Amino acid sequence: MAITRSLTHVCYDHYELKTYAKLFNCDGCKMKGFGERYTCNLCGHELHKKCRHPKSEVSHENFGGSIFTFLDKPFTRLGKKNRREFSKCCDACGKDICGFNYHCEEDNLDLHPCCRKLEKKLVIDDTIFDLETKVSSKCGKCRKKKISSDEKNVQGWSYVSQCKKYHFHVYCINEMVHEAYMKHGDLALENMDLRDLVRYNRNIEGGNTFLTTIKSFIKILLSALLGDPTMLFSNFAVEMIWRGI
Incomplete structure (x- = not known):
């Protein structure tokens, strides 16, 4: 059965592009954002640029010929105790779809707007990272291949170095932002704990090179997940994170 959803009629005339050095909750996709955002001068709502x-x-090259339709509302279902809960998760990062999303009805696929725009390939300090849908190694953060093995059975996208030494789930990097935000609020980026990532390769050959590479990697990936390209040109947040390790 075809699913039809009408887009919310929002007047964007009052939205203005602004930049603040703090995290925000996007009123569209309901995901975290940082830096640049569109702010409504009337109601104060904030949106990622995407x-x-x-x-x-x-469409997305990771899903062949699948066609995704933009929806301004998430899918929900009745859960335990008849409570309404979100019923879809993003096939890229594995997080619940709570707002704006792209949905492919035919192939039952879903993407957050920001996740849809993740770079296919990152070149960082001579190390090439490929965005992959299936991996054979364990993530350097969670030490697992899949994000979850529950009823959702989410594989999740990962960035994997072509040398196969470094592998990180997009979900795990996103979780680091969320955990830091819950602990430190607007100071989340300055207080994010990267010690697990450091320990992951502390004793391997070329460890110092790894530390330099992963700093750049975190900066670039956060800029994509949080919808703020200006982070690509500033090391401030990552340097502040690094000082706490």
Whole structure:
């Protein structure tokens, strides 16, 4: 059965592009954001740039010929004690779809707007990271291949170095932001704990090179997940994180 959903009629005339050095909750996709955002001068709502200008239909090279339709509302279901809960998760990062999303009805696939725009390949300090849908190694953060093995059985996308030494789930990097935010609020980026990532390769050959590479890697991936390209040109947040290790 075809699913039809009408887009919310929002007047974008009052939205203005602004930049603040703090995290925010996007009122579109309900995900965290940082830096640049569109802010409504009337109601104060904030949107990622990608949520401010969604496309009605998109595709993604990781999913062959699948066609995704933009939806402004998430799918929900009745859970335990008849409580309404979200019923879809992003096939890229593994997090619940709580707001704006791209959905492929035919192939039952879902993507957050920001996750849809993740770079396919990152070149960092001569180390090439590929965005992969299936991996054979364990993530350097969670030490697992899959994000979850429950009823959702989410594989999740990962960035894996072509030398196969470094592997990190997109989900795990996102979780680091969330955990730091819950502990430190707007100081989340300055207080994010990267010690687990450091220990992951502390004793391997070329460890110092790894530390330099992973600093750049975190900066670039956070800029994509939080919807703020300006982080690509500033080391401030990552340097502040690093000082606490």
